[in-house]
Amino acid sequence: MNGTFGTLISAAELADQADANWRLFDCRFDLRNRRYGRDAYASGHLPGAVYLDLEEDLSGPLSGLNGRHPLPDPQLLAAKLGSLGVTTGTQVVAYDDAGGMFAARLWWLLHWLGHPTVALLDGGIQAWASSGRALSQDVPALTARVFSPRLQPALHVDATYVHGHLDDPALCLIDARAPDRFRGENETLDPVGGHIPGAINRFFRDNLGPDGLFKPAAQLQEEFGTLIKGGDAHRVIHQCGSGVTACHNILAMEVAGLTDSRLYAGSWSEWCADPARPVATGPG
Numbered sequence: 001m002n003g004t005f006g007t008l009i010s011a012a013e014l015a016d017q018a019d020a021n022w023r024l025f026d027c028r029f030d031l032r033n034r035r036y037g038r039d040a041y042a043s044g045h046l047p048g049a050v051y052l053d054l055e056e057d058l059s060g061p062l063s064g065l066n067g068r069h070p071l072p073d074p075q076l077l078a079a080k081l082g083s084l085g086v087t088t089g090t091q092v093v094a095y096d097d098a099g100g101m102f103a104a105r106l107w108w109l110l111h112w113l114g115h116p117t118v119a120l121l122d123g124g125i126q127a128w129a130s131s132g133r134a135l136s137q138d139v140p141a142l143t144a145r146v147f148s149p150r151l152q153p154a155l156h157v158d159a160t161y162v163h164g165h166l167d168d169p170a171l172c173l174i175d176a177r178a179p180d181r182f183r184g185e186n187e188t189l190d191p192v193g194g195h196i197p198g199a200i201n202r203f204f205r206d207n208l209g210p211d212g213l214f215k216p217a218a219q220l221q222e223e224f225g226t227l228i229k230g231g232d233a234h235r236v237i238h239q240c241g242s243g244v245t246a247c248h249n250i251l252a253m254e255v256a257g258l259t260d261s262r263l264y265a266g267s268w269s270e271w272c273a274d275p276a277r278p279v280a281t282g283p284g
Contacts, residue, residue: 004091005119007255008214011127014046014093023085023142024049027058027096027103028125031189037102044135046095046121046128050084050142054244058105067270068189068242069105071112071156074149078113082147086115090145095121095128099208101245108247108263114150120251123213156263157237159270163277166198172228176204176240176249177268184281189241192272196239197280202227204240204248220256228258236261242269 005013026049030036034055041051052058057080059069086092092110094103100120110118121127129135165171175195180186182201184193195201206223209215215223228236233253238246243265253261271277 004117005093006116007119007251008122009093009119010122011131011133014121014128015133017091019091021085022048022091022093024093024095025084025103025106026051026125027054027094027106028098029054029096029102040097042137044137046125047134047136047138048140049095049136050140052080052106054102054105058109065270065273067266067273069244069265070270071243071265072109074113074151077109078147078149081110081113083144085142085145086147087145088115088148089117090115092118093121094118095124097125099205099212100124100214100248100251101204104247104251105244107251108155112152112155113147114152115147123211126212154262156265158264159266159274159277162196162237162239162264162271166196166278170231170235171198172231172236173199173264174202174227174236174238174246174249175199175268176202176238176245178203178205179283181241183283184279190269190272192279194272194279194281195268195284196271197278198284199239199280200227200284202249204245204252207248207252214252214255217255217257220252221258224253224256224258233258234260234262237264238262239264239267239271241267243267 026041026045028037028040060072094106096103103120182195187193238249240246
């Protein structure tokens with residue numbers, strides 16, 4: 001297979017590649033059953049894939065004030081990926097079984113590390129298996145490489161930035177959580193229900209069609225273009241509960257050709273940890 005992939009790759013495209021230097025990462029996870037992903041990986045995964053855990057590998061230590069899934073130390077993450085064979089130019093493919101909910105976090109993190117050759121498997125492990133392609137229980141032996149990150153700090157903002165721009169009409173804050181949690185209802189993950197004042201809701205699952213695949217680029221462009229009222233994508237800040245599903249909306253905008261939107265990684269779980277920060281409820 002020629003070329004590289006920076007947003008999505010289909011199961012057929014992935015099956016057609018024969019490059020031993022590609023690296024596949026299984027990102028399956030369950031917020032309410034933290035053993036789920038590892039157990040699912042052990043039961044069967046894409047041949048050659050290695051498991052990465054959302055909380056152990058793709059997040060940093062918790063302070064109680066920095067959200068449920070703070071960004072990892074970039075040097076530690078780079079060392080981990082290097083130990084698994086990732087180096088400059090390596091094509092990485094991330095997948096899960098939740099519509100890209102968790103795999104999109106790795107996709108964003110690699111872009112943050114300055115590694116754009118990373119794609120999400122569209123449709124996840126289901127798309128791979130539904131066409132009769134084999135799964136494996138083997139854990140590959142990979143040769144360690146040196147992965148030198150080229151950090152892209154402009155890809156994210158912090159709580160201070162968001163708080164300081166709440167009254168800025170140029171700010172477009174998009175919340176990827178389910179509509180009920182956005183309204184402040186049925187909150188089971190964080191101690192406070194609601195959303196950041198001024199945020200608008202775009203549930204990340206709305207990026208997918210009934211077949212579990214990402215909607216066509218033109219449709220995503222129309223939907224997000226309407227949401228941001230035709231404005232500059234760079235003024236868009238994405239957040240969710242803890243900086244995970246927000247990455248799905250960033251990826252969808254990239255697929256749509258709406259580039260350079262940014263992540264507020266701390267998201268709602270960090271925001272609501274400080275009682276001095278304002279909270280809104282209702283539909284927004």
